[in-house]
């Protein structure tokens with residue numbers, strides 16, 4: 615496995631060492647790679663820090679678990695900034711423990727140690743899934759029964775309420791790029807299926823953002839006081855649909871996508887039946903809104919991020935697929 619970085623932004627001395635929680639995960643690894651490429655002192659904390667790929671081993675590794683937040687104390691000692699990417703996508707109880715209580719305790723520990731910047735990686739999921747208009751940072755969330763949406767929203771509030779914390783909240787959309795398990799690997803494999811089936815006509819928007827654009831925004835907020843105590847949407851403004859993305863992945867595999875739509879009503883019925891047997895009660899409850907989102911995802915404004923930080927998305931879908939092609943080729947190698 616190779617983790618490279620296309621992002622070049624100098625890291626202020628005062629932010630170092632930078633602690634990346636979840637630095638072994640998909641986004642975390644990309645952040646660690648970019649920080650190391652700038653020569654920054656980096657720490658990684660996770661339950662299994664040895665999963666850090668060899669090329670990122672210049673980062674100092676700490677074993678820590680958000681279920682027992684005091685385990686982060688050694689990793690926090692003397693750090694200038696925390697980039698909090700660690701997350702659980704598990705059961706509702708697990709997400710409450712890790713995403714909410716773990717984040718709350720970590721933010722408090724960071725504030726007590728005088729950490730200068732706490733960058734909390736949130737998600738557009740905090741808005742809920744049933745919006746029809748352009749969503750800005752001021753848009754009130756619609757209630758959601760999705761555990762991820764709920765816990766990420768409560769976690770944000772916990773971070774914002776932490777006394778003496780210079781927090782910044784970034785809310786990325788669907789992050790794709792090399793090593794993205796869902797928005798690249800899973801969608802690429804879906805696009806290659808024969809026959810290819812998808813719910814609806816695929817004209818709903820997918821709020822996509824390339825990992826390099828996310829990493830650039832993260833590094834920028836380490837050194838910009840205008841970002842402190844602000845939350846920002848983080849998505850590419852190019853309006854791409856599910857059909858665009860799946861067609862692009864199919865083309866990257868040398869195939870042409872022949873779209874076969876499963877009617878949404880039928881999909882909802884099948885999904886409900888499947889959910890009865892295989893999903894947790896909380897996921898089951900969230901299914902209708904997730905299916906709605908598939909066809910009706912709104913636009914998310916990034917004006918605030920562009921205005922405040924001068925962030926400009928660099929990676930269109932075409933460029934993003936180009937940057938990801940080496941990984942897609944690896945996915946179709948025999949025995950992978």
Ligand SMILES: NC(=O)c1ccc[n+]([C@@H]2O[C@H](COP(=O)([O-])OP(=O)(O)OC[C@H]3O[C@@H](n4cnc5c(N)ncnc54)[C@H](OP(=O)(O)O)[C@@H]3O)[C@@H](O)[C@H]2O)c1
Pocket residue numbers: 635636637638639640641642659660661662663665678679680681698699700701702712735736737738766785786787788789790797
């Ligand atoms: N991926 C996306 O498309 C996307 C979109 C929007 C927002 N986000 C946000 O971006 C962040 C990173 O997401 P990701 O998809 O890159 O996650 P990921 O690949 O699943 O990585 C999660 C990381 O968190 C660590 N972790 C999990 N449970 C932990 C615990 N109890 N204590 C300490 N560390 C723990 C994992 O390492 P161990 O298992 O070794 O502990 C791993 O390093 C998250 O905050 C997520 O909400 C992601």
